[in-house]
Each structure stands twice: as structure tokens, then as C-alpha cells.
Amino acid sequence: QKEVEQNSGPLSVPEGAIASLNCTYSDRVSQSFFWYRQYSGKSPELIMSIYSNGDKEDGRFTAQLNKASQYVSLLIRDSQPSDSATYLCAVTAENAGNMLTFGGGTRLMVKP
Amino acid sequence: KAGVTQTPRYLIKTRGQQVTLSCSPISGHRSVSWYQQTPGQGLQFLFEYFSETQRNKGNFPGRFSGRQFSNSRSEMNVSTLELGDSALYLCASSSGTHGYTFGSGTRLTVV
Numbered sequence: 001q002k003e004v005e006q007n008s009g010p011l012s013v014p015e016g017a018i019a020s021l022n023c024t025y026s027d028r029v030s031q032s033f034f035w036y037r038q039y040s041g042k043s044p045e046l047i048m049s050i051y052s053n054g055d056k057e058d059g060r061f062t063a064q065l066n067k068a069s070q071y072v073s074l075l076i077r078d079s080q081p082s083d084s085a086t087y088l089c090a091v092t093a094e095n096a097g098n099m100l101t102f103g104g105g106t107r108l109m110v111k112p
Numbered sequence: 113k114a115g116v117t118q119t120p121r122y123l124i125k126t127r128g129q130q131v132t133l134s135c136s137p138i139s140g141h142r143s144v145s146w147y148q149q150t151p152g153q154g155l156q157f158l159f160e161y162f163s164e165t166q167r168n169k170g171n172f173p174g175r176f177s178g179r180q181f182s183n184s185r186s187e188m189n190v191s192t193l194e195l196g197d198s199a200l201y202l203c204a205s206s207s208g209t210h211g212y213t214f215g216s217g218t219r220l221t222v223v
Contacts, residue, residue, distance in 0.1 A: 034211055043202055043214040044155070088155065097167040098143050098206050102155040 006103035019076040021106050023089030033072045036088040079110045116205050116215035124221045130191040133218045137184050137205030144186040149200040193222045
């Protein structure tokens, strides 16, 4: 079983809709959680980080963390075609320094 | 503030050769990590350096090595290249508090 799992997609949503991306992790000592966006041919770009249970909002993005259920999600409100990319979930664990463990990514397609 | 700078952007090497990739982190960042990205395996952690010391190492063979200099710049080396080493190699730097910023990567092709 992979340590960080994401549905590979593609997840297709119409422009203006809410896109919901999910990620589960297996290591209970995971501490920090990140969402990266990666456009084709580009490097990952950090869009959200979350460290404690609950919701964290930043503009059109909301990250949600539930440590008891071991999942983290990313909501993108008012989705735009420019949001079409692969979204990578990454976690770090206690005593693992800054080592990021990535999920396989979910490809999001926002249709005009 | 300048971002993470990786050089070169593209490389083509022959099997059996060795290669050295360079990464300059964001000014003030002391942690530098390296990742390999391939279509089949996704993003995999290679190693992390902090203040010139390797703090973590991923599950890669000893042909993959790295180092960090006193100015936090880092290099990674791959010896005896194999076709399977063809990948995008990404460097990320961190101040330890605000996540990790990736460079543009070095795309290595082994022929």
C-alpha cells in the first residue's frame, strides 16, 4: 500500500464549479501536509500547507485536514480553466526531517 | 527574492557516464532536498541536506550521491548512468517553516 494515495483522475469539472481533491495517508505520525500544483512540463508549485485539524482558506483554495481519518482534501472554488493541472498531495512525518512523501497526483481538467 | 535555481535545465548523457546537477537554494534557506520525478514512479525523495550534513536519504542505490556546500548550494551526482535514470530531477529548498519551494528542474535523458 502506498503511503500517500490520490485518485489519478482525470477529475473533470465545469468552469465556475467547486473541484474537490482528496488524499489519504497511512502514517499516523504524519505532521505537515501540503498541496502542490504542477502544470505539464513545469515543476511543482506550493499552493497550500496545513498542519492542524480543520479548514484553512486562502483565496479560492481551502485545505481540510482530518488526522483521525487520515485524510486531507483541497477544495477549489470557482474553478477556472487555468486551474487545469496535476495536484500533488505531500506529507512529512515526525523525525523525518523535511522529507516529503508525495501521492501520485490527481489530474484536474476544468472545462470552459 | 530569487527562487531556487537549478542548472543545467537539460542534459543528454550516454549509459555508463556520470552526471553532476547543481542547485542554488533561496537565500537564507539551509535545507535542500532532491527528488526524482518519472511518469511511472512519480515524485520520489532522493536525499536532504541541512547545514552541509545529509539528514535523510531515500531508497536509491549508492550511485546517487549528493553534497551541500557552506553557502547552502547543493550538487547531486549520478554515476554509471542507466537508461532508467532518465527523469526530471528537482531540487527544493526550505527555511523549515513555510513549506518547500522547487526549482525548475533538470531533465536528464540517458541514451
